Amino acid sequence: MSVDPSRRSLLFGRKPAAQSPVVFRPPWAIAQFIEHCTRCNACVEACPTQIIVRGDGGFPELDFTRGECSFCGECRTACQSPALSAAQTWQQTIRISERCLAGQGVECRVCGESCDARAIRFILQPGRVAQPQLDSEACTGCGACIAPCPSQAIAMIQTGKTA
Structure with missing residues (x-):
């Protein structure tokens, strides 16, 4: 069963967005990131610039209002699941x-x-x-x-x- 995220906004007193914002995952995130991510927060804790945050559903996402990505690879190193791969490119x-x-x-x-x-x-x-x-x-x-x-x-x- 799929949940409409715009309904969640109503509970928090926010207007539903006309269009869902694009969520940016950590660098090296594979296409099946959601299926493989365990939501352990290892990448969140490892990020030296602290731009990886817990997003909707507890999945990590990038918040560029907090700073920039240095592409140091600490998130990839900390991740124990196959959700982040060195073969994946930042696009x-x-x-x-x-x-x-x-x-x-x-x-x-x-x-x-x-x-x-x-x-x-x-x-x-x-x-x-x-x-x-x-x-x-x-x-x-x-x-x-x-x-x-x-x-x-x-x-x-x-x-x-x-x-």
Whole structure:
């Protein structure tokens, strides 16, 4: 029997989301992660950046508002189940939405300053503030730019690329 997660939101006084948010599992999560994960919290406890948290149903998920993934592999090493595999690749990148302050004429480059991979650069525009431009090939999907964004204009998305 399947449970509609939007009904759970009603109990907590939240409006149901128009669309379920994408849940990001720890790096190296296999396609059958839910079937293999034992919910032991070993990966949550092992994460040095503390971005792996217990999500719905007790399954680990990434919370990029807490920080970034360093891809250190501690979660994979701590996992005793086959839910995380070294053969699995990280296939995420970011998207910068129209809520970006630069698009509204406000000078803000905090995302670019947070990006060690230098995947976010700011392009000068005549008569406007510099606009962010994402180099999706350089983006590692670490999420370092998400938490510091003052307008919450950056979100993690699934891609087809391997990182």
